[in-house]
Amino acid sequence: MEIDSRSKLKKARIVVVKVGSSVVCDRDNVSTGRLRALADQIGRLRHRGYVTVTVSSGAVAAGARKLGLRSKPTTLTLKQACAAAGQVSLMTAWEKALATVDLRCAQILLTADDLSDRRRFLNARNTIVSLVEMGVVPVVNENDTVAVDELKVGDNDTLGAMVASLIEADVFINLTDIDGLYDSNPRQNPKAKIIGEVDKVDQGVLELAGDDGGAWGTGGMRTKVRAAGRLSDRGIASLVVNGNARDSLIKVIEGENIGTFFKPAPHRLGARKHWLAFAARPKGRLFIDIGAAEALVERGKSLLPGGIKTIEGLFDVGDAVTVVLDGQADRQLGVGLVNYSAPEIKLIIGQPSSQIADILGYSHSDEVIHRDNLVVFD
Numbered sequence: 001m002e003i004d005s006r007s008k009l010k011k012a013r014i015v016v017v018k019v020g021s022s023v024v025c026d027r028d029n030v031s032t033g034r035l036r037a038l039a040d041q042i043g044r045l046r047h048r049g050y051v052t053v054t055v056s057s058g059a060v061a062a063g064a065r066k067l068g069l070r071s072k073p074t075t076l077t078l079k080q081a082c083a084a085a086g087q088v089s090l091m092t093a094w095e096k097a098l099a100t101v102d103l104r105c106a107q108i109l110l111t112a113d114d115l116s117d118r119r120r121f122l123n124a125r126n127t128i129v130s131l132v133e134m135g136v137v138p139v140v141n142e143n144d145t146v147a148v149d150e151l152k153v154g155d156n157d158t159l160g161a162m163v164a165s166l167i168e169a170d171v172f173i174n175l176t177d178i179d180g181l182y183d184s185n186p187r188q189n190p191k192a193k194i195i196g197e198v199d200k201v202d203q204g205v206l207e208l209a210g211d212d213g214g215a216w217g218t219g220g221m222r223t224k225v226r227a228a229g230r231l232s233d234r235g236i237a238s239l240v241v242n243g244n245a246r247d248s249l250i251k252v253i254e255g256e257n258i259g260t261f262f263k264p265a266p267h268r269l270g271a272r273k274h275w276l277a278f279a280a281r282p283k284g285r286l287f288i289d290i291g292a293a294e295a296l297v298e299r300g301k302s303l304l305p306g307g308i309k310t311i312e313g314l315f316d317v318g319d320a321v322t323v324v325l326d327g328q329a330d331r332q333l334g335v336g337l338v339n340y341s342a343p344e345i346k347l348i349i350g351q352p353s354s355q356i357a358d359i360l361g362y363s364h365s366d367e368v369i370h371r372d373n374l375v376v377f378d
């Protein structure tokens with residue numbers, strides 16, 4: 001079901017709700033009152049036939065309060081210690097809140113690695129789907145205690161969008177402590193207004209978001225807008241809404257004009273290509289010539305060995321690599337899965353595909369990256 005306007009939100013079936021730290025925690029602790037209010041709405045949605053998957057932040061914030069810290073921890077070790085201590089409080093609070101509306105919950109902790117490996121990715125999906133089928137509400141968070149910085153998704157806006165894509169949700173609702181995306185900075189301009197609808201997340205929209213991470217959250221409005229943009233490419237609608245406002249979740253689903261609605265793109269990216277573009281972790285780079293770049297970008301062709309100039313990285317057959325125009329290393333053309341390993345590609349670089357078998361002694365395809373396994377960026 002394509003939810004391309006607010007009036008169609010009622011027709012959604014699978015809803016991913018991300019709850020930010022500023023909603024989960026108040027000044028002193030995990031806010032039982034707020035979680036109850038959310039659980040109550042999740043329960044009401046369930047009675048109306050909606051399935052809800054929750055992505056909940058708040059482990060670091062709850063842990064910091066539990067361990068007596070007065071502000072956001074800055075070192076990795078301290079953040080991880082807080083996450084370990086806080087995740088228990090967070091889940092206990094969710095479990096109690098959901099029990100008041102006779103719902104059970106289950107904890108799912110994910111790392112970027114779980115999402116970048118296609119098999120683990122599909123496995124995570126199966127787990128979430130079976131829980132949902134049993135009427136359980138999955139509560140997802142990043143496994144902050146084990147993920148080191150460079151292997152992290154990093155913020156739950158992005159994680160939430162990945163989960164929405166993973167389970168092919170109809171809509172992603174990002175609950176935070178402000179009313180939506182403003183047309184200018186509300187702290188500087190008292191006349192700033194909420195943008196009710198965003199057609200496409202472009203540079204201008206990203207700039208409106210600023211880059212303030214807030215007192216306890218990680219990404220601020222920027223990661224929210226970026227996550228919405230990714231989901232829009234994928235053909236999934238999303239919203240940024242004030243989760244502390246009364247019944248905001250229900251109101252959104254009923255199509256009320258609150259928060260910011262991000263329209264899905266008309267040409268949706270398939271599930272696999274979305275995973276390739278945003279979850280797969282490239283293991284190397286292929287530098288290609290201008291002719292090959294045009295064939296890929298303008299004519300929708302596959303990448304042949306003849307168009308490759310140099311390669312970088314140690315990767316195997318089936319790994320993801322970034323495709324770059326030679327001489328413009330900062331401009332990614334796309335990401336794709338290779339049919340040949342790095343040592344094999346080194347031998348066939350610049351050669352016509354008809355020579356692959358002669359050079360390697362075998363040829364399992366004419367293309368180094370087949371079009372079906374390639375995502376080209378705008």
Ligand code: GLU
Pocket residue numbers: 021056057058059060061083141142144154155156157216217218219
């Ligand atoms: N995973 C973090 C936590 O539970 C939140 C990350 C974020 O704020 O986006 O505290």
